[in-house]
Amino acid sequence: MAQKNQNQTKRDLRVGNWNVRSLYRAGEFKELVKEADMYSLDLVAIQESRWKDGGVQASGNFTYLYGSGSGGSLGTGFLNKEEEAKDLYYEILEQVIDQFASYDTRIVLGDFNAKIGREEMFRPTIGKKSLHEANNDNGIRVINFAAEKDLITEPNRSFPH
Numbered sequence: 001m002a003q004k005n006q007n008q009t010k011r012d013l014r015v016g017n018w019n020v021r022s023l024y025r026a027g028e029f030k031e032l033v034k035e036a037d038m039y040s041l042d043l044v045a046i047q048e049s050r051w052k053d054g055g056v057q058a059s060g061n062f063t064y065l066y067g068s069g070s071g072g073s074l075g076t077g078f079l080n081k082e083e084e085a086k087d088l089y090y091e092i093l094e095q096v097i098d099q100f101a102s103y104d105t106r107i108v109l110g111d112f113n114a115k116i117g118r119e120e121m122f123r124p125t126i127g128k129k130s131l132h133e134a135n136n137d138n139g140i141r142v143i144n145f146a147a148e149k150d151l152i153t154e155p156n157r158s159f160p161h
Helices: 028-038 082-098 120-126 137-148
Strands: 015-019 043-047 055-059 062-067 076-081
Touching: 028 043, 028 055, 028 062, 028 076, 062 082, 076 082, 082 137, 120 137
Parallel strands: 015 043
Antiparallel strands: 043 076, 055 062, 062 076
16 A cells, blocks of 8 residues: 555555567557556556667656667566656655765756745745745655755746856
């Protein structure tokens, strides 16, 4: 059972395993996402995708993290519901940040699809300037991460170019 927070009820984590034999043909990836959604799966282990290289592919509510075998043969990956992919991203980001000594200057840049608002309780982390009145879910994730790692955010900062 997985539990999001105290206000939400527990729910099952639905996991699948699928040897797709190939995602190389047109429409196969879309069909994979459709099937995973139909069965309400949260995480699917994928074998024999036959995609070259490795990477991340988003579609609908899912993110596909994949790698390949030699020359585009075989290949494996994981199809994750969006929330699980975000959790994984922040876990990896935390591991990277933790590799730096606490006296090093740490700068994290990126588009986190975060709206960081002007809520008073977050002022020590976010400052006073923001284009948004309230945070969205991704904004809360960024603020929590920054506060935990003793970082500050610079929301909606733009520089002339």
